[in-house]
Amino acid sequence: MKDQFKKYLLPDHSARIQAVGLSEAWQTGLAHQSYPDCVQRLLGELLAASILLASNIKFDGSLVLQLQGDGPVALIVVECNTDLSVRATVSLREGHEVPADGTLQTLLNAGGNGRFIVVLDPGRETTGMQPYQGVVPLEGESVAQVLESYMRNSEQLDTRLWLAADSTLAAGLLLQRLPSQGGTQASTGHSPDETWERVGHLAATLKRDELLELDTDTLIHRLFWEENLIALEAQEVRWHCPCTRERVAGMLRGLGRQEIEDILSEHEHVDIVCNFCGKPYRFDAVDCAGLFVDNLGTSYDEDDSVH
Numbered sequence: 001m002k003d004q005f006k007k008y009l010l011p012d013h014s015a016r017i018q019a020v021g022l023s024e025a026w027q028t029g030l031a032h033q034s035y036p037d038c039v040q041r042l043l044g045e046l047l048a049a050s051i052l053l054a055s056n057i058k059f060d061g062s063l064v065l066q067l068q069g070d071g072p073v074a075l076i077v078v079e080c081n082t083d084l085s086v087r088a089t090v091s092l093r094e095g096h097e098v099p100a101d102g103t104l105q106t107l108l109n110a111g112g113n114g115r116f117i118v119v120l121d122p123g124r125e126t127t128g129m130q131p132y133q134g135v136v137p138l139e140g141e142s143v144a145q146v147l148e149s150y151m152r153n154s155e156q157l158d159t160r161l162w163l164a165a166d167s168t169l170a171a172g173l174l175l176q177r178l179p180s181q182g183g184t185q186a187s188t189g190h191s192p193d194e195t196w197e198r199v200g201h202l203a204a205t206l207k208r209d210e211l212l213e214l215d216t217d218t219l220i221h222r223l224f225w226e227e228n229l230i231a232l233e234a235q236e237v238r239w240h241c242p243c244t245r246e247r248v249a250g251m252l253r254g255l256g257r258q259e260i261e262d263i264l265s266e267h268e269h270v271d272i273v274c275n276f277c278g279k280p281y282r283f284d285a286v287d288c289a290g291l292f293v294d295n296l297g298t299s300y301d302e303d304d305s306v307h
Contacts, residue, residue, distance in 0.1 A: 003237040005051055005084055006216050008229040014192035015199060017229065018174040019216045020051045025086060025239040026170045032278035035090055037167070038102040039073060044165020045143040047078045047088045048172030051237055052161070053147070054080035056176075057120065059129060064119035067138065067146075069108025072096035076108070082123075085240035089276045104142055114138030116146050118154075151176075158196070160203060164211040171211045173219070175203050199227065241277035248272045248281045253291050260288050 003025045008017040026044060035043065046065055054063035060082050067076040071093070078088035092098065099106065108114045116138050122129040134154055140146040144161040151159040158177040165171070177196050190198070202223050210219060220229070252260060252270065263270050264285055272281040283291075 004216065004234045005055055005237050006220070006234045007055065007232040008220065008224075009232070010195055010199065011228050011230065012190070012192065012195060013178060014180070014195050015175060015177050017199070017203075017220070017224065018052050018055065018176075019220060020048055020172050020237060021216050022048060022051075022170040022237060023168065025237055026165075027168070028239040029086070029088055029277065030167070032274075032280065033089065035092075036098045036100070036102070038100065038107065039076075039090055039092070039098060040167065041165050042067070042073075042104060042107070042143060043076055043078070043088055043090055044170030045163035045172070046076055047080075047086060048163050048165065048170045049143060049147055049161060049174075050078045050080040050088075051084060051086060052172050052174040054082060055084065055235070057082050059122050061120065061122040061129075064117075064121065065147075066115075066117040066119070067104075067108050067143075068115045068117060069110075069138070070113040071107050071110035072098045072102065073107040081240075084235050084237045086237065087239065087241045087276050089278070104138075104140070104146070109138045116150060118150065160200060162203065162206050162211060164208045166212060169212050173203065173206060173211065175199060199224065202227075239277075241274060241279070243274040243277060243279060243281075245281055249283075249291055252283065252288070257292050260291070264288060 003020070003022045005020045006018065010016070022044075026047070029047070030040070046067065050063055050065050053065075057063060062079055062081045064077065064079045067073075069075070073090065074093045075091040076088075078086065080086045105114075114137070116136050118134040120132040122131065134150070136150055136154065138146060139149055142163070144163045147161055148159055151157045160175040162173040163171070177192075180192065206223060210222070214222065251272075260270065268285070270283040270288060272283070273279070
């Protein structure tokens with residue numbers, strides 16, 4: 001079954017509930033990347049959160065979430081496009097040991113200089129909009145707490161998040177209060193404040209193991225079976241990194257023949273690793289010679305690194 005994002009509205013439209021479970025996309029993303037368990041958990045939680053938040057963007061573009069740190073982890077970055085295609089990666093600080101019991105604060109904010117960064121990047125076809133970047137201190141003991149604080153203080157939206165990830169699954173649940181829309185609210189006999197408090201109590205019973213072990217439909221039914229939720233159309237989530245062998249070849253052409261020959265004289269081949277997905281590309285002497293026989297002018301991909 002494909003990974004899916006699902007969204008529900010409360011009958012009075014006073015709040016929305018969103019859930020996502022990633023298995024196939026998460027496994028694809030980890031296929032060429034290996035991180036300590038505590039780091040992998042943070043990456044998966046941030047990835048699930050990006051999908052829950054990006055689904056509400058009103059323009060065609062992408063949401064980028066970054067945890068930038070001064071500890072053993074230098075950077076965790078995830079990107080989710082409005083079509084719910086995702087990619088994610090981690091940069092570990094060289095020479096720093098990652099403790100097995102590392103937490104968000106010890107891994108990224110050991111010196112108190114950690115930052116949480118949100119980037120909203122409108123696509124090239126979106127006119128009249130400029131990229132937005134928000135930067136706040138890394139406050140909170142979990143990814144969920146960091147995001148809740150940001151949404152409350154920077155976006156003025158009451159938001160609750162439950163996130164979990166392990167080596168096989170990344171999952172999340174979002175509960176968000178919506179601005180009053182007057183006549184569009186259904187008559188339920190309860191005020192929006194009462195509805196928010198009630199569903200908040202229900203969601204607060206969610207355990208990490210349930211988030212990782214239950215499929216979305218079962219999870220939502222178990223938590224909100226008494227609520228007459230309005231289910232919206234599910235959306236597929238997929239892992240997508242734009243790196244290809246052709247794009248890497250274009251980058252190598254950009255380095256020039258002499259630079260490539262110098263690398264070959266030392267290593268006998270050129271190894272490229274995508275900074276985002278970790279996928280390796282190897283070009284031997286024959287491959288490199290072919291680069292300059294028929295120069296197609298393929299564009300350079302800034303996400304690729306030469307090794």
